Amino acid sequence: MAAGAKRRSLGRVSGENAVIEVAWMYYHDGRNQQEIAEALGISRATVVNYLQEARETGLIRITLAAPAFTTHRLALELREKFGLAGAWVVPDDGLVAEESFARVVRGAAQWLPDLLAPGDRLGVAWGRTVFELAEQVEARAIADLTVLQLVGSMATPYGFTAEACSTRLAQRLGARCLNLHAPAILSRAELAAELRAEPILKRQLDALEGVNKLLFSAGTVTAQSHVVESGLASPEELDAQVARGAVGVICGRFIDAEGQPMAGPVEARMIGIALPRLVGLEMGLLVVPGLDKVAPSLAAIKGGYVSHIATSTRVAEALLAA
Incomplete structure (x- = not known):
């Protein structure tokens, strides 16, 4: 002493x-x-x-200051190659997949509030990535912020349902939350059309038209995809869409390699926002936590859904090399 x-x-x-x-x-x-x-x-x-x-x-x-991640060499290269407004890249050399996932999600959670402003209407997709991000966002009230659930509810074996993702994020950001009070998918296209026309649900779907910012992670089309595990598509329907060129999933809807929505029986039976409405928004934050999401993420970028990306060094290198 x-x-x-x-x-x-x-x-x-x-x-x-x-x-x-x-x-x-x-x-x-x-x-x-x-x-x-x-x-x-x-x-x-x-x-x-x-x-x-x-x-x-x-x-x-x-925490580390944002420029440590947004001005990283790979972040700048991602912005230049894909015409993005911003990129956040965390180091993941030597980490196993789960550790890398945790770092990317934590980084995206730190970055998201800085990308929002009073009066924004933030559309939120669903999935483990989005749910874990919502859990880690620092509590910070953003005036007049509205968080909107973009796809209906589903009977999922996971804790990260669509309504859980939007509700939790709204709580963390002191925002108003607008959830969809309907199943994500119906048994028949005709039934889905009738439900969309119901006055209460129609008002909720109409509210989605005001979305100006988007938070999502592009899903995969493997047999272990969340769309299968949650019942949004059967294994046979998934195989059929992949045979037709599906490479990813956004808000429960299939996209091809160019990021274009794929019509089909699954699409007609869904309750949620139409993908064309999510193209060219003021902000589309795509979180890419693993190498398995490179192909669907590239498709999402090509489709015009992405203005900002949060990922790791290894995934950034894979995106740039593709």
């Missing part, structure tokens, strides 16, 4: 207050763990535990 420095004990201070005291000394005062331990009369191991608790409970938040 430095000469003249006064040693003090945490004494009766415990619990959260002790954690805050240690975190303040470490992050704001710039003192190292040994100095804190000596100053407070506790062990260095206790200091380490308090700092870990502060991170895990959200008492402190550690």
